[in-house]
Amino acid sequence: MWQTGLRKASLLTFLIASVFAISYLYFSSQAQNSASYGVPVLASGMALPDFTLIDQDLREFSLHTARGRVVLIFFGYASCPDLCPEVLSKYAVLDKMLGEKAGEVVMIFVTTDPSRDNPRALKELVSRYGGRIVALTGDWEELKDVWLRYHVVSGDVQPPATTNNYFVSHSAVVYVADRELVLRYILTPEMPVERYYEAVYSLLGR
Structure with missing residues (x-):
């Protein structure tokens, strides 16, 4: 017992x-x-999904044409009051920090508000931060496909019924890919620009 x-x-x-x-x-x-919040996180090493959209100068831009350069991608919208200006400001500062290396980096902004963010609106937006940023828009179906593949949204997203009711939700991360367009870092708007520089510079040497 x-x-x-x-x-x-x-x-x-x-x-x-x-x-x-x-x-x-x-x-x-x-x-x-x-x-560890505020430190770049090493991502899975997956290749970034390709896409073709329209830039602020009404030209087609395909992601695969950026091969050979380091790429940053952020999803947002022109009238965004907080995170988007923060990221675009970091893009502008990063461009200056990189100096002669800036031409080896592509900084991309993809809209989540295509009903309002036409090329003209995007051109006005990025002109406040410098001319090197590539701002992209397209029709609803094209962008919906990009949003889903980049996990900006999940499930079925419908276009707005009116211009007063529109989709502006977006992920709050910046994807950073190497010269082969392989995802290497995920940054956040809150991180200091020095972290952006460290992540990008580490990939420029590859």
């Missing part, structure tokens, strides 16, 4: 210890993730 009781006590002790161990590992990982 006492052996059975001992085995039950041992099993209970083991279960309690296991719960504590799992809890410790979980909360430790959460703390690590929190502590």
Whole structure:
């Protein structure tokens, strides 16, 4: 009898210890993730999906034509009040920080508000930050396909019924790809521009 009781006590002790161990590992990982916020995260190494859209100068732009240069892609919209200006400002500062290397980098802004962001509106937007940014738009179906492949949205997205009711939700990340258009970093608008520079510069040498 006492052996059975001992085995039950041992099993209970083991279960309690296991719960504590799992809890410790979980909360430790959460703390690590929190502590690493603001640091570029190495991504999976997948190739960026290709697309063809229209830029602010009414020219076709296909992503594959950027092969050989480092690429940054952010999704947003012209009337965005916070994250989009923050990223575009970082694009502008990064361009200056790169100096002669700036020509080896393509900084892309893709709209999530095609009903309002025509090429003229996008040209006005990026002109505030410098002329090197590539701002892209297109028709609803073209952009919907791009949004889905880049995980900007999920599921079936419908065009707005009126211009007063339009889709402006967007992911708050900047994709950074190497010269082969392979995703290497995911940055956020809140990160300091120095992090953007470090990520881009590390890929320029490849």
